[in-house]
Amino acid sequence: MGRAVNVPKFEGNERIGWIEREIPEPGVGQLLLEVKANALCGSDRAQFYHGSDVTPGHEASGVVVQAGAGTVHPVGTPGVVFLMDFCGKCRNCLRGATNQCLNKRADMGFNRDGGYGKYMLVNENIFFPIPDNLPLTEATLLLDVMGTGGHAIKRAELVHADIQSVLVSGAGPIGLGVLAMAKILLGSAIPVFITDMIPYRLDLAKRLGGLPIQLKDRTLQEGLHAYGVDGVDAAIDTTGKTMARKANLDALHQRGVLICVGHGERLELEVSSDLIATERAVLGSEYFCYNEIATNLVHLQGNFDYLTQIITHRFGVEHLEEAYQLFLHDGRSGKVVIEQ
Numbered sequence: 131m132g133r134a135v136n137v138p139k140f141e142g143n144e145r146i147g148w149i150e151r152e153i154p155e156p157g158v159g160q161l162l163l164e165v166k167a168n169a170l171c172g173s174d175r176a177q178f179y180h181g182s183d184v185t186p187g188h189e190a191s192g193v194v195v196q197a198g199a200g201t202v203h204p205v206g207t208p209g210v211v212f213l214m215d216f217c218g219k220c221r222n223c224l225r226g227a228t229n230q231c232l233n234k235r236a237d238m239g240f241n242r243d244g245g246y247g248k249y250m251l252v253n254e255n256i257f258f259p260i261p262d263n264l265p266l267t268e269a270t271l272l273l274d275v276m277g278t279g280g281h282a283i284k285r286a287e288l289v290h291a292d293i294q295s296v297l298v299s300g301a302g303p304i305g306l307g308v309l310a311m312a313k314i315l316l317g318s319a320i321p322v323f324i325t326d327m328i329p330y331r332l333d334l335a336k337r338l339g340g341l342p343i344q345l346k347d348r349t350l351q352e353g354l355h356a357y358g359v360d361g362v363d364a365a366i367d368t369t370g371k372t373m374a375r376k377a378n379l380d381a382l383h384q385r386g387v388l389i390c391v392g393h394g395e396r397l398e399l400e401v402s403s404d405l406i407a408t409e410r411a412v413l414g415s416e417y418f419c420y421n422e423i424a425t426n427l428v429h430l431q432g433n434f435d436y437l438t439q440i441i442t443h444r445f446g447v448e449h450l451e452e453a454y455q456l457f458l459h460d461g462r463s464g465k466v467v468i469e470q
């Protein structure tokens with residue numbers, strides 16, 4: 131096209147300016163998308179504070195506006211973008227574990243231009259087409275909220291086939307996603323306890339069917355006791371905090387599983403009592419696999435009003451800096467989405 135557009139420039143120190151960028155031309159196997167929405171994520175924090183050479187944004191939806199040679203999705207196709215540009219050929223990709231690709235080409239929004247620009251160039255393998263009638267803002271729920279949340283639940287089910295109770299630590303967007311996907315994948319009757327200190331987030335968790343535990347004035351154990359239980363089968367930590375992980379581990383029943391989703395601090399284990407005698411497991415869970423999006427799309431369509439409660443704020447891209455201030459500092463938000 132040879133045309134230029136203004137795109138946000140993350141300058142660091144919580145400043146977002148604008149720079150001019152040429153609109154890229156899609157090559158063989160590539161699609162040029164006109165971005166319609168991109169959700170804010172806690173993992174953008176480092177870019178907001180320390181700046182970024184590429185345009186951030188890794189929870190994007192958009193419409194194909196130019197299709198490179200050899201692609202199958204025609205101009206006009208709406209869809210969402212999977213963060214990790216996987217090779218599709220390595221041992222892990224062939225197993226479907228595209229979140230563990232051994233020859234990953236890029237992480238969109240981290241080392242390749244992401245979803246806060248007006249246009250986004252993607253290899254077609256990471257584009258997932260969606261139906262025309264699915265709104266593009268809400269479609270971003272297919273990414274970190276449903277994808278990462280659902281993957282964590284499935285990781286827990288790998289080692290525990292009869293989960294009857296769940297604990298989620300942290301009621302930020304990922305915690306809310308884990309809560310919602312626990313309800314959808316395990317059944318709405320399964321109790322899902324969820325901790326936080328911010329009343330806004332606990333209220334939102336409650337509206338999603340969670341059993342809130344306010345950790346400002348009690349311990350996790352006291353919170354569980356107040357509900358008449360002394361432990362859970364699966365605990366999912368989204369905080370990355372040592373204290374939260376340890377408290378979660380201590381709250382597990384025998385055969386229980388701790389899933390670590392939030393990056394961050396350490397976890398120390400008493401192998402004999404924590405793992406061997408109780409046959410508990412500790413697993414990590416990183417993002418999700420591309421092939422999970424198709425099923426999650428069915429869940430999104432079937433639980434649209436329920437899931438879209440997680441989106442609490444929408445901003446135009448010109449208010450991106452303000453959106454991050456709200457999202458990272460205020461606490462009174464669920465998922466915040468930038469619309470273009």
Ligand SMILES: [Zn+2]
Nearest residue numbers: 171173189274
């Ligand atoms: Zn994210």
Ligand SMILES: [Zn+2]
Nearest residue numbers: 217220223231
């Ligand atoms: Zn691969």
